Amino acid sequence: MMQSNEFAPEVGGSCGARLKQAREAAGLSIEDVAAKLKMPARAIQSLEQDDFARIGAPVFVRGQLRSYARLLGVDLEEQLVASPIASTAPSELISHTHTPRYRRVFEQTTRRAVYIVMTAAIAVPIWIATRHPAGNSAVQSLDMAALPAGDAAQLARPAAEPAQRTPVIASIGPSLPPAAAPAPGAKSLTFKFSGDSWVQIVGNDGRKLEEGILGAGQERSYAPGEVANVRLGNTAAVEVLNAGQAVDLTPFSRANVARFTLSSDGSLAPVSD
Numbered sequence: 001m002m003q004s005n006e007f008a009p010e011v012g013g014s015c016g017a018r019l020k021q022a023r024e025a026a027g028l029s030i031e032d033v034a035a036k037l038k039m040p041a042r043a044i045q046s047l048e049q050d051d052f053a054r055i056g057a058p059v060f061v062r063g064q065l066r067s068y069a070r071l072l073g074v075d076l077e078e079q080l081v082a083s084p085i086a087s088t089a090p091s092e093l094i095s096h097t098h099t100p101r102y103r104r105v106f107e108q109t110t111r112r113a114v115y116i117v118m119t120a121a122i123a124v125p126i127w128i129a130t131r132h133p134a135g136n137s138a139v140q141s142l143d144m145a146a147l148p149a150g151d152a153a154q155l156a157r158p159a160a161e162p163a164q165r166t167p168v169i170a171s172i173g174p175s176l177p178p179a180a181a182p183a184p185g186a187k188s189l190t191f192k193f194s195g196d197s198w199v200q201i202v203g204n205d206g207r208k209l210e211e212g213i214l215g216a217g218q219e220r221s222y223a224p225g226e227v228a229n230v231r232l233g234n235t236a237a238v239e240v241l242n243a244g245q246a247v248d249l250t251p252f253s254r255a256n257v258a259r260f261t262l263s264s265d266g267s268l269a270p271v272s273d
Contacts, residue, residue, distance in 0.1 A: 020048040022072040190221045195237030202229040
C-alpha cells in the first residue's frame, strides 16, 4: 500500500475525481495502478470517471474503489456509505424458464428408464455367455478329413447334446486297462495333452492300445517296444517324449495330423502312404 496522505486531496468531489487527483499527485500512470492492483486499465479509467455501470455489480465497484483508495492512501469510506452504490440492492433473479412439475417428473423417469435399458443391454449378454459357454473350440479345430469316419461323426454331433467335460474314449477293440507305468530308469514313449486330440495307438501285436479323444491334462506312457504305430490329431495340443527327449512332430505331420511308426530300437519314422 502507498502511504500518500501528504498528497491526498481535500474531501470533496466524486470518488473517481479524488482517486485521479491522488494518482497524479503520486506520479503514477493508469497502467502503473492497473499493474499494482492487477486490474484492467479500462477498469481504472471507469473508476476515475465514475462510470460504474461499465464495471459490473455494485459489490464489485465498492471493492475496487476500496482497493484503489488503499493503494493511494485516500479515505473514501464516508463517500461510499453515502453513495448510491452502497444502497443499491442486489438484482433480483427472475426465472424466465419455469418448468412444470409434471415435466420434471417425466424427464427424471425417462433418464432412469434409459439407464436401466443400457445396463440391461450390457449385463444380459454377459449373463447369457456365462450361463451357456461355447463348445470346446479345440475339438472343432481338428482336421475332420484326416479323422476316421466314425470319430468325425462323433465330433460333428449337434450342439444340443449335453456337453461332456471328461473326454470319452471310444475303443473298437476289447477294453484294455491303462498301460502300466514303466519301471524307473526304463526308456518309454510318453504323450502329454494340453488340449483335446484324437489319438490312435497300435501295439506291436496289432492291437489298438488307445483310440479316441484325450483331453487337456491327460497323459499316456508305454514301455519300449510296446507301440508300433501312432496317429495324432491336433498336434499342437500334444507333447511327445521318447526316452525322456521331446520329439519334433513337424516331419511326421500333415494337415495338423501326425503319423509315425516306431522301430524295435525306439526310433521314429514317418508313415509311408
